[in-house]
Amino acid sequence: MRSATFPKTRRILVGCVFHESHGFSPHITGADQFEIDRGMTLLMQARQSDTTLGGMVRKTEALGHEAIPAISISAPPSGRVDHGFYARIRIELIELARRERYDAIALELHGAMGTTELADAEGDLLSDLRKAVGPNVPIGVGLDLHAHVTPAMLDAADICIACKENPHSDVVECGERVIEGLLAMLDGTFKPTITMAKAPMILPGAAETAIGPLAELHARARSIQGVHPEIWDISIYNVFRYLDDEDIGQAAVVISNGTTESAISAAEELASQFWAWRERFRDDLLTIDQVLDVAAKDPQGRPYILADMGDRVLAGAPGDSTAILMHALSRGDELRGAIPVTDPASVEAATVAGAGARITLDVGGRLTPGFRPLRITGRVLAVGDGRFVMAGPFRGGEETSLGRTAVLLVEDRMCILLTSKPGFTHDPAAFTSQGIDLAAQDFVVVKSGYHFKMNFAGIGTPLSVATPGIGYYTRGQLSWQKARFWPEHDISAPRIEAIVHGRGKDIA
Numbered sequence: 001m002r003s004a005t006f007p008k009t010r011r012i013l014v015g016c017v018f019h020e021s022h023g024f025s026p027h028i029t030g031a032d033q034f035e036i037d038r039g040m041t042l043l044m045q046a047r048q049s050d051t052t053l054g055g056m057v058r059k060t061e062a063l064g065h066e067a068i069p070a071i072s073i074s075a076p077p078s079g080r081v082d083h084g085f086y087a088r089i090r091i092e093l094i095e096l097a098r099r100e101r102y103d104a105i106a107l108e109l110h111g112a113m114g115t116t117e118l119a120d121a122e123g124d125l126l127s128d129l130r131k132a133v134g135p136n137v138p139i140g141v142g143l144d145l146h147a148h149v150t151p152a153m154l155d156a157a158d159i160c161i162a163c164k165e166n167p168h169s170d171v172v173e174c175g176e177r178v179i180e181g182l183l184a185m186l187d188g189t190f191k192p193t194i195t196m197a198k199a200p201m202i203l204p205g206a207a208e209t210a211i212g213p214l215a216e217l218h219a220r221a222r223s224i225q226g227v228h229p230e231i232w233d234i235s236i237y238n239v240f241r242y243l244d245d246e247d248i249g250q251a252a253v254v255i256s257n258g259t260t261e262s263a264i265s266a267a268e269e270l271a272s273q274f275w276a277w278r279e280r281f282r283d284d285l286l287t288i289d290q291v292l293d294v295a296a297k298d299p300q301g302r303p304y305i306l307a308d309m310g311d312r313v314l315a316g317a318p319g320d321s322t323a324i325l326m327h328a329l330s331r332g333d334e335l336r337g338a339i340p341v342t343d344p345a346s347v348e349a350a351t352v353a354g355a356g357a358r359i360t361l362d363v364g365g366r367l368t369p370g371f372r373p374l375r376i377t378g379r380v381l382a383v384g385d386g387r388f389v390m391a392g393p394f395r396g397g398e399e400t401s402l403g404r405t406a407v408l409l410v411e412d413r414m415c416i417l418l419t420s421k422p423g424f425t426h427d428p429a430a431f432t433s434q435g436i437d438l439a440a441q442d443f444v445v446v447k448s449g450y451h452f453k454m455n456f457a458g459i460g461t462p463l464s465v466a467t468p469g470i471g472y473y474t475r476g477q478l479s480w481q482k483a484r485f486w487p488e489h490d491i492s493a494p495r496i497e498a499i500v501h502g503r504g505k506d507i508a
């Protein structure tokens, strides 16, 4: 008679450090901008959130293993993170990892976080974590596909994979897959090797994965995996555009089980294809007047959801632009709209005046270099604490904050949502939680370029608008110190070569 064997219960330390840091924003992101969870709160939040960490925790528990909470910090994209705050979080995470012997460590990291002192915070964090826990504890990382993947990260972690879609509809699956990989490592059936090739370029546009050149690249990646079962994952990273670091580029990262030959050729083929297709990565955006013309002339599509591309908080811009507001007020067509503006001083003034008061304020334009405030007069409809739970699907169920808020009604038709912090306005709950009726608007401005299309699906018609600001790449606009990439710099025929990283080198 065979003796029954019970699978061993694994103890996996889980955590999250999530921030996309705009290297050229003057806004420094401090502790007060982050949602910070520890202990049981972390686990309870993760169990109900559609995030990579949520996928990690739910998968671990569904398979009968134990998720041990470390720390989770998350903030909307903005300027570089205050280094002192980052250093404290790093120490806390490493102390927790060292306290006991865990079977594995699973982290959700954005992958494009910079601090006031470091361009590659994740590389620093993972290197220190590896030093702390030694070579034998598997470390798995789920990244955003806009990560700046660096050798430091790949040399320290055993598994680094991204979600595969932009907008990011598959972040939960990314977290689940990290756990599957770690458990397979612990069972001895998976010995991951990480191979990366990069093309020295950013994507000026065409950044969605369901259409255009990225859809073709992802289809090619899937077909390579179809004929090479030893390839466990291919992640294609479209690096965040505003990180001034060395080796910025489009990265193809292949994780294979032991062998590296097919991984090297896959990584080099995909990275080379980026370069060959570089001129295809362009957007066709409409001007502000063009989208307001559409909103005025075609009521069928209302409310139009206008992506303020230049001032995208989801690309790290401060969210203080008044460009669309100014145009909408100066037109004679009486359009009704809802527009978020980051402006803590105006929130304070409106709060002091109180709901119902009529006030004149100079709003916005104080954070982004070159912007100017706009003088408006309106009635304070409401003031609040700005906390809300995102409706999703992107980051649905996650609690977040706009900082303190005030809603100002201008000319009885324009709802200005004044926020103290740059916030996640890609989600309709950012507006509805503040008492703004979306169905009553002709247009709603969001500070997001892609994710709002998922979260506003069924609510309105998305349009992407060419607007000023630091949230949309324009050649020659910013002064790069370290990064060299197409189309900012003249680069001819780069050598695109795959490198096998870190711990996999010993296995290959």
Ligand SMILES: [Zn+2]
Pocket (backbone or CB within 6 Å): 144, 145, 146, 168
């Ligand atoms: Zn992203």
